[in-house]
Amino acid sequence: MSAVVLGVGNASVLFKGLDISGGDAVTIIDAHDDCASAFDLSVLRGDGIFEATTVYDGFPVSLENHLKRLAHSAALVDMPEPDVDAFTDACQGVIDAYDGAEEAPMLRILVSRGLDPTTGIGVEAKRSGNGPLPPSVWIFLDGEGDGHSIEPITMATLTRGYPSDITSKAPWLLNGAKTLSYAVNQAMHRECDRRGVGDAVTTTTDGYTLECPNSSIVARYGDTYVTPDPRIGILNGTSQRELFAWALEEGKRTAYRKLPVDELRDADALYMTHGGWVVPVKELDGKAYAVDMEEIRAMNDAIHTGRTHDDALTIGPSGEYE
Amino acid sequence: MSAVVLGVGNASVLFKGLDISGGDAVTIIDAHDDCASAFDLSVLRGDGIFEATTVYDGFPVSLENHLKRLAHSAALVDMPEPDVDAFTDACQGVIDAYDGAEEAPMLRILVSRGLDPTTGIGVEAKRSGNGPLPPSVWIFLDGEGDGHSIEPITMATLTRGYPSDITSKAPWLLNGAKTLSYAVNQAMHRECDRRGVGDAVTTTTDGYTLECPNSSIVARYGDTYVTPDPRIGILNGTSQRELFAWALEEGKRTAYRKLPVDELRDADALYMTHGGWVVPVKELDGKAYAVDMEEIRAMNDAIHTGRTHDDALTIGPSGEYE
Known part of the structure; x- marks a missing residue:
């Protein structure tokens, strides 16, 4: 339990058509740990999509509309189709691990296109898997960042x-x-x-x-x-x-x-x-x-x-x- | 020694006005290791700059012009000024660690604005340091990715x-x-x-x-x-x-x-x-x-x-x- 919760998503269950291995939708890791490769397209090219909302007293505001919009963005950038139900589960897994004092922490869902298949690290990963490289997914809930304000x-x-x-x-x-x-x-x-x-x-x-x-x-x-x-x-x-x-x-x-x-x-x-x-x-x-x-x-x-x-x-x- | 070399840059020596601790310009890590935080602005916002060139038979093509352009980009996006000499040393450190068979591997220099200061992880890092959060730097030389071609x-x-x-x-x-x-x-x-x-x-x-x-x-x-x-x-x-x-x-x-x-x-x-x-x-x-x-x-x-x-x-x- 923590005031900054970081989850690594499991692409196998989070995207339609990629269900290879099954397993949990998200794994919670230490938020201080690095989780992205320098060969990931989010780092190399800002090539991915995201959503962000507030979890107010445990309630993720507009989550269904955010995840529908994530799916819309995925279609516009030719990425695999997110499974809205699986993403909902993954977000809930992150929310369940939160015990910060802030009543309105920020939930952020990051979806990268994944490892760059034109790099050596991408080529190696492609060789060891079956099919195209999966997206990378990180979801965090942050109760220690800058707060919201309704000041005019x-x-x-x-x-x-x-x-x-x-x-x-x-x-x-x-x-x-x-x-x-x-x-x-x-x-x-x-x-x-x-x-x-x-x-x-x-x-x-x-x-x-x-x-x-x-x-x-x-x-x-x-x-x-x-x-x-x-x-x-x-x-x-x-x-x-x-x-x-x-x-x-x-x-x-x-x-x-x-x-x-x-x-x-x-x-x-x-x-x-x-x-x-x-x-x-x-x-x-x-x-x-x-x-x-x-x-x-x-x-x-x-x-x-x-x-x-x-x-x-x-x-x-x-x-x-x- | 490796055919894919990944170096993590030391912002203290790579940027002007940030020389806090000194030390080596770059540290070589396993290219398979994650090196970026989910709270880094490269991952969150594609907020950083980069350069890429070929190292032909050990010679980094146009490196000086690439690093001058990196400095120009840094000015346009209000980031700290890169020290071209220190970046040259860092690139050489990465080149020295390469022993792949490919005679024209790709050198890539990635400079992120660093941890997002509005997130909890950024706030914590800012509290423990002195001054603004430093940029994140990754430099890699990749002899296993897609090759170059001069096919029309x-x-x-x-x-x-x-x-x-x-x-x-x-x-x-x-x-x-x-x-x-x-x-x-x-x-x-x-x-x-x-x-x-x-x-x-x-x-x-x-x-x-x-x-x-x-x-x-x-x-x-x-x-x-x-x-x-x-x-x-x-x-x-x-x-x-x-x-x-x-x-x-x-x-x-x-x-x-x-x-x-x-x-x-x-x-x-x-x-x-x-x-x-x-x-x-x-x-x-x-x-x-x-x-x-x-x-x-x-x-x-x-x-x-x-x-x-x-x-x-x-x-x-x-x-x-x-």
């Missing part, structure tokens, strides 16, 4: 450099996949530090709203909560769907659409959502926004206690994409 | 999704830095597999030539060898500079400029350069190009024997960027 934040818009119609034209850009290649996302956070703002909203070169480096953005206009349609090439936000579920339960309206940055700036209120949390935005590009902390606490409470969980499973964009 | 290849153009003027406007996109976040580069190679071509040349949305997913592109028009000016937001090719050095030694001309894709297709010959090799291109987007294998062998021979090394050090774009 300031934001700036930053261009992502792409036009809004690039995703369908160039699927190799992996827009909409949550890959381990987050160097640009990290650089955006350093740019925010330089500008003295808390986070960023990315935009297209033709003026549409995308997402935040590791969050989604939601705008409120009166009683309607709006977020960019993920089909523009962004992640389908898990906490954003929990927020939408809360709004619908409260009798409000929600919408997915292409959202011009100018309209984003005209919102009555802005919310950044990620990892099981809704964080209020008090400023975007120097413009101030009202913050209702009572609403924010109500949203987070509904999400953390699982009240919004079932409704969030069926929320998403629908109809033809504009 | 086919290519297709793929959009990178960016306009040609994005780099100076949005430095957070890290164009021109060789980061570990290569998921998109890997996806481009899978797209090439789907199309049945050997590799790709990336292009801007406004029709300019960029680079290949892990190579540079050179076009020949008569006696002039042309490559895109790296200031468009691409890597400053090391093997491309060796090729230019060869051309100048042979009395030919060279040029860096903005290169429209239409002009690239009009070339008399095309060359893909990477990791100490020049590879001829026999087809681009279905159009055939002449290949002179005698010239290709002469170029590679000049590069591998070190004949072009000194001249390549001073080659690069000059003057105002268009």
